[in-house]
Amino acid sequence: MSISQEYIACGEKNLLHTYNRSPIVFEKGDGVYLYDAEGKKYLDFAAGIAVFALGYNNKEYNDALKAQIDKLIHTSNLYYNIPAIEAAKELNSIAGMDRVFFTNSGTEAIEGALKSALKYAYTKAPADDYEIIAMEHSFHGRSMGALSVTGNSHYREAFGKGIGHIKFAEYNDFESVKALVNEKTCGIIMETVQGEGGIYPAEKEFLEKVRKLCDEKDILLILDEIQCGMGRTGFMFAYEKYGIKPDIMTAAKALGCGVPVGAFAMTERVAEKSLVPGDHGSTYGGNPLAGAAIVEVLRQFRERNIVQHVKDLTPYFEKKLEELASKHECIKETRGAGFMRAVELDRPVGDIIKKAQEKGLIVISAGANILRLVPPLVIEKEHIDEMAEILDSLI
């Protein structure tokens, strides 16, 4: 038995079986490559599901974390800590928000965003039946609140009614949203680019109309930027491209680049009528280590001009995938935004993902027939070529 096989057997015995994992045990990473326990090298076009934007074994990031570990890892939110305050100031500034709450995951950021919207409505007029509109085919997480707004009934079916008072509209169909709005609607939540649902960017007109509707009726627009935010689409946050701003936004994944962090942030107008002491909290959320990770990630984004790099390389990425599609009839469509791309086939992609792994390429799916490419944001042309060559040889 290889080292990997031994660990896989032990993992299968001890871990709760909530994932059908690929039979790979990753041991280390360097740049845009991962290495398994036997030393096999893989080009990573998944980035830990859109997390490791700045590449693995990033010395400055590692050093910043090590320095913070030696200083202070945790104190609780009963006190102030410098990294979290610096992270809050910077995140608010780049997201166009005024107040942020740090969480430990994207799911928790969604929970906070939902609670913020409900509390905003409650402050205006106390009631226990406010409604939130979410989108079909969306994904927002697996806790009961986040699951309740996730538009995949298969994920929800075993878990009862969820938090209740949630209605689902069709993404990119304004009339379907408008039809669900009533005097009880307090929030509309959606991903700016649907990720798990198959990589579908919001259409400009749709988002503009939803924004306008929210303004007219004082409904809070919550944009989930957990996957599509942090430079992935060639904008720091995907909504920038649309020239609109949400009332509440969520971020996670690449915000910590490997340290588990998330955030929900809101404008002052919302904060004034929303969560107050006693309404929300977290033991770990925004602790000094998490704060230091965010500060360092944002520093590198700034200094390395990461967003511009994504913008510059996007046409090349698109072109390579289009070339692939023109060669292979089984590819129905390629689409996406920036470094968040889908290759949709006319058949399940499980076999391609497996064969790609054998050839040293990590890609993931977004639905049965869709390959999802969400590489580290620091990839170069040569990595796109390498990915395209491997996919070309297998499709």
Ligand SMILES: Cc1ncc(COP(=O)(O)O)c(C=O)c1O
């Ligand atoms: C758009 C979106 N929202 C929320 C989540 C949940 O985030 P997490 O897995 O960090 O809890 C995800 C995770 O994939 C996501 O893609």
